[in-house]
Amino acid sequence: MTNTHRTEADLLGERQVPADAYYGVHTLRAWENFQISGTPISSWPELIVALASVKQAAAEANAELGLLPANLRDAILAACHDVREGMLHDQFIVDTIQGGAGTSTNMNANEVLCNRALEHMGHRKGEYRFLHPIEHVNMAQSTNDVYPTALRIATYFAIERLLEAMEVLRAAFDRKATEFAGLLKLGRTQLQDAVPMTLGQEFSTYAVMLEEDMARLRESALLIREINLGATAIGTGITAHPDYAPKALAALRRITGIDLCLAPNLVEATQDCGAFVQISGVLKRIAVKLSKTCNDLRLLSSGPRAGFGEINLPPMQAGSSIMPGKVNPVIPEVVNQIAFEVFGNDTTITFAAEAGQLQLNAFEPVIAASLLRSFRHLTNGCLTLARKCVDGITANPERLRETIERSIALVTALNPVIGYKNATSVAAEAHARGTTIREVVLARGLMTAEALDEALRPETLIRPRADKLAGKP
Incomplete structure (x- = not known):
């Protein structure tokens, strides 16, 4: 060991690891091998917190079973607490997209937690004779149960954050629906004039769509609570104590606050990525309807002179380097692009889930990268759309009135x-x-003029009525 490096060894031989690094030789090799996306797992704090939670639960269970000495348990728990509180996330350097079914991510977590625990014990990083990243931190575990369990926990947290963001956007549309309730306008089908409605009714649909999708997302959260912790390599539980899985589950439930449960068949659960496919499908549904909503906002605000011009989006920035005064609907446009990305992520997740063979799916890393990216961008997109667009939308009553008065579709009310x-x-x-x-x-x-006035009253035009209109001359 030198002042700048320490020597670590694995099955391939010795390597020099930076002396101040909390990661070790396995992480270093993975970092060198997987220069792929430029997005390390440190970019996903929810995944790192989930990994530390799993390692803490495992240490507690193994100590309770008499397999892990109390002093080692306490050091591991202290390290897990540090990471769960946000420390050392920069030490999770492996690229999110990697070969090996997530083994590099698991090794990265083992080494960071081990070296932090060694510090708590008064030892130097790399002094693995006192506490070992695999023998102790990874006791009774395999990447094949740690990684999918952590991903499910991270997904659950991501669902909660997306639901909060969707509620902010839903409430913003709901407020506009109330604000615009008295403004009559022309509805449109197939981009052609249809029958009248209110601008409030139009905006209420966006709130309702979000509410429906929030319900579907809550349903998917129930599915993701089922984990395979204790399955170890392929679901048989080899190397784990018979009582390890239920004890680790109880600890993990307490640590995360999530009502987790063990899959009834751990062999099946270890190879099956169906839950991620289903959740990705819900995210695609959300993205589809968000994008449709943004298409509507861009159409309704188009102009300002030669388009629909029925609403005004808040101006956020200059729209052109050549056309002075031009302002573009940049916020709906960025949400459209988020939706396109989610569609692609869903396709990636679908292929990755299908590509697994036999007792393991080796492609969960790209599922993790795609799923977490969809969650993050949808969450940020909902908040951005609410705060930088919907909250500032105003109506153009004169334009709304003009299109109603000139509409040929008004004749429908006279049928x-x-x-x-x-x-x-x-x-x-x-x-x-x-x-x-x-x-x-x-x-x-x-x-008669009187009957015509009655037939074309706003309240007559926007809802059913039981009586047949009278007033033929």
């Missing part, structure tokens, strides 16, 4: 009185002459 054939003729004449439905109906004497 119960003048009949579909007359209504069709009225619409055709109004369109051909560039006049209004009101003018044509009155000119033809199809309804």
Whole structure:
């Protein structure tokens, strides 16, 4: 050992590890092997906290079974506490995307926790004769139960954060629905004029869509609570005490605050990634509807002179380096792009889950990277859309009124009185002459002015009514 490096060895031989590094030789080799995405596992603090939680639960269970001395347990627990509180995350340097089914991530966690625990015991990093990263920190464990368990815990935390962000956005749309409740506007189907509605009704749909997706996300959280801790290599529990799994589960439930449960068949659970596929599908559903909502916001605010121009999005930045005064809908646009990424991540997760063979899926690292990225970007996207766009949306009442008055689709409201054939003729004449439905109906004497006023009242136009309109001349 020198002042700058220490010597560590693995099955491939000796390597010099930076003396101040909490990681060890296994992590160093993985860091060298997997220069792939540039995104180390330190980018995902929820995954690191989940890994430390699993290691803490394992140490507690093994000590309770008399397999791990109390002094070693206490040192490991102290190290796990440090990492769970946010310390040493920068020491998790392995690329998120890696070969080996997550073994490098597990080794990275073992070494960081071990070397921190050695410090708590008064020893130097790398003095593994006192506490060993595999013999002690990884006791009764395999990457094949540690990694998927940690990923499920990290996913559960990510679900909670996304739900909070979605509620912020849902509430923002709900407030706008109330604010715009009295503003009549023209609805559209297939980008063609349809029947009237209120701007409040339009915005309420965005709140309801979010609420529905939040319910689906909560359902998926129930599925992700099932873990395979204690399965070790392939689900048979080899190297673990018969009572290890239930004791480790009880500890992990207490540490995380999550109502976790053991899978009924650990062999099946160790190879199955179906839960991640299902959750990714929910994220895709959320992304689809968020993107559709952003498409609507961009259309409704298009213009300001030559487009729909019914609402105004808050101006966030200059929109062009060549066109002075141009402002673009940059916030909806970035959320659209998040959605496109989620679609791609879902495809990646689908292929990775399908590609597993026999008793293990070796491709969980790319599932983890794709899933956690979808969660993070959707969470940030919801908050950004709420705070930098929806909260500042205003309406253009004059433009809304103009489109209603000039709409040919208003004739639909008169069907119960003048009949579909007359209504069709009225619409055709109004369109051909560039006049209004009101003018044509009155000119033809199809309804009295009073009856026409009643039929075209806002409250009449936006909801069902039981009575047949009266007032034919």
